[in-house]
Amino acid sequence: MIDNPRFDLVAARHGQRLVLILLVVGLALLVLTGWVVATPATTTVTQEVGEEHIETSVSTSATVVQDGLWENGTTLESSPVYTYNDTPELTITAETTLTDSGEPLDEATVTHELAVVYEAERNGEVFWSDRDVVRNETAVVEDGHASTAATVDVRTIRERTTELEQTLDGVGDVSVSIDIERAYETPSNSGMESDATPLTLTGNAYWLEGSHEIVDTNPETAPVEVQESTNTAGVGLLALLAVLSLTGATLVAARSNVDVSDAKRRMHERRYDEWISRGSIPMWIGEHHLELETLEDVVDVAIDTNERVVHDTQRDLFAAVNGDVVYYYSDRGGWGETAWPTVEINHDESAVSETTGQQHPQAPSAHGTTETPEKRAESNPEATETVDVPESEERGEGDEEDTTTEITKTDLPDPDDDDAWEQI
Numbered sequence: 001m002i003d004n005p006r007f008d009l010v011a012a013r014h015g016q017r018l019v020l021i022l023l024v025v026g027l028a029l030l031v032l033t034g035w036v037v038a039t040p041a042t043t044t045v046t047q048e049v050g051e052e053h054i055e056t057s058v059s060t061s062a063t064v065v066q067d068g069l070w071e072n073g074t075t076l077e078s079s080p081v082y083t084y085n086d087t088p089e090l091t092i093t094a095e096t097t098l099t100d101s102g103e104p105l106d107e108a109t110v111t112h113e114l115a116v117v118y119e120a121e122r123n124g125e126v127f128w129s130d131r132d133v134v135r136n137e138t139a140v141v142e143d144g145h146a147s148t149a150a151t152v153d154v155r156t157i158r159e160r161t162t163e164l165e166q167t168l169d170g171v172g173d174v175s176v177s178i179d180i181e182r183a184y185e186t187p188s189n190s191g192m193e194s195d196a197t198p199l200t201l202t203g204n205a206y207w208l209e210g211s212h213e214i215v216d217t218n219p220e221t222a223p224v225e226v227q228e229s230t231n232t233a234g235v236g237l238l239a240l241l242a243v244l245s246l247t248g249a250t251l252v253a254a255r256s257n258v259d260v261s262d263a264k265r266r267m268h269e270r271r272y273d274e275w276i277s278r279g280s281i282p283m284w285i286g287e288h289h290l291e292l293e294t295l296e297d298v299v300d301v302a303i304d305t306n307e308r309v310v311h312d313t314q315r316d317l318f319a320a321v322n323g324d325v326v327y328y329y330s331d332r333g334g335w336g337e338t339a340w341p342t343v344e345i346n347h348d349e350s351a352v353s354e355t356t357g358q359q360h361p362q363a364p365s366a367h368g369t370t371e372t373p374e375k376r377a378e379s380n381p382e383a384t385e386t387v388d389v390p391e392s393e394e395r396g397e398g399d400e401e402d403t404t405t406e407i408t409k410t411d412l413p414d415p416d417d418d419d420a421w422e423q424i
Contacts, residue, residue, distance in 0.1 A: 026245030062087035104144025
């Protein structure tokens with residue numbers, strides 16, 4: 001439990017309001033913590049959800065026109081070499097395959113253009129070219145496939161190449177190639193690509209060098225909400241604040257019944273602890289006793305007079321002595337009221353009044369405090385105060401003589417003797 005008089009003072013003054021506020025804050029933080037855990041944040045990101053794949057390949061075929069190396073009518077497909085005499089015509093096929101995330105894509109258009117390209121170059125740079133288009137066709141896409149085929153007479157191509165070589169003899173080198181140009185359009189993408197395959201011509205044979213393909217890949221993206229991981233640090237902080245709020249409400253509720261004046265006095269005691277010493281303050285000290293309103297006033301007097309404040313725990317009295325003047329403060333009242341501990345004697349007061357026929361008034365002292373009979377006895381030792389206490393309220397005519405209990409000043413113990421007063 002917190003032992004802080006300032007905290008006790010705040011709790012005593014505003015306890016109910018603070019408890020309500022802390023409870024509301026604590027419960028709100030608990031609800032917020034649960035909401036954060038149950039509903040993590042999401043972020044919208046662009047994520048690849050598919051892929052369009054467009055691939056075009058070039059293949060060749062030729063039909064044998066005479067018996068010889070092959071039987072007449074034989075079709076040679078993708079042969080590494082063809083002869084002029086046996087296969088004078090070459091069929092070139094461009095085939096395009098379209099898929100969307102692995103599935104055939106039919107909602108598309110594909111255009112193929114096949115051409116024979118003649119080029120003349122010198123020192124690696126082309127200075128002349130001619131493009132002879134053989135076929136240009138928008139192919140029908142079925143089950144993700146579209147193809148276009150064109151047949152060329154290789155003997156005609158060789159004749160023209162020979163003419164160009166004779167014309168450019170000593171000027172440059174002549175080359176010939178089969179150029180495939182492909183254009184496509186899908187619901188989400190479009191493009192055009194081309195590729196040239198060299199056609200090698202010799203005295204008796206010809207062939208296309210290498211295997212050529214045109215590949216185009218288009219990733220498909222879409223906005224996707226991604227759930228973020230829970231912020232552990234944030235959740236921990238909210239939970240900690242909730243626990244602190246509820247704990248604070250418990251502490252304030254436990255200390256809200258503290259007496260305000262007592263909390264103030266303890267706060268002043270702790271604040272001015274360096275000016276306060278514990279000790280015993282006798283009744284007879286000083287000629288003038290000035291009661292101040294607060295402990296702080298007594299400390300101010302001690303500071304001004306360069307004295308110390310003495311705290312008499314037996315009398316619950318704080319006093320600063322300056323010459324014959326005593327400046328004091330006590331929760332129990334005036335100087336005389338703190339002289340004796342509270343004692344209850346179990347005698348009937350009405351019987352005492354009837355027997356003695358008088359009361360013992362308390363005369364005010366010259367210092368402004370109430371003077372008790374014991375005080376007067378202390379100042380005048382010869383005087384003795386007596387109190388006759390009857391053993392019963394009434395006596396009959398036939399009863400024996402009265403028996404009374406007489407208490408004198410000399411019968412009372414020393415004011416500083418706690419054990420004696422506890423026995424009484």
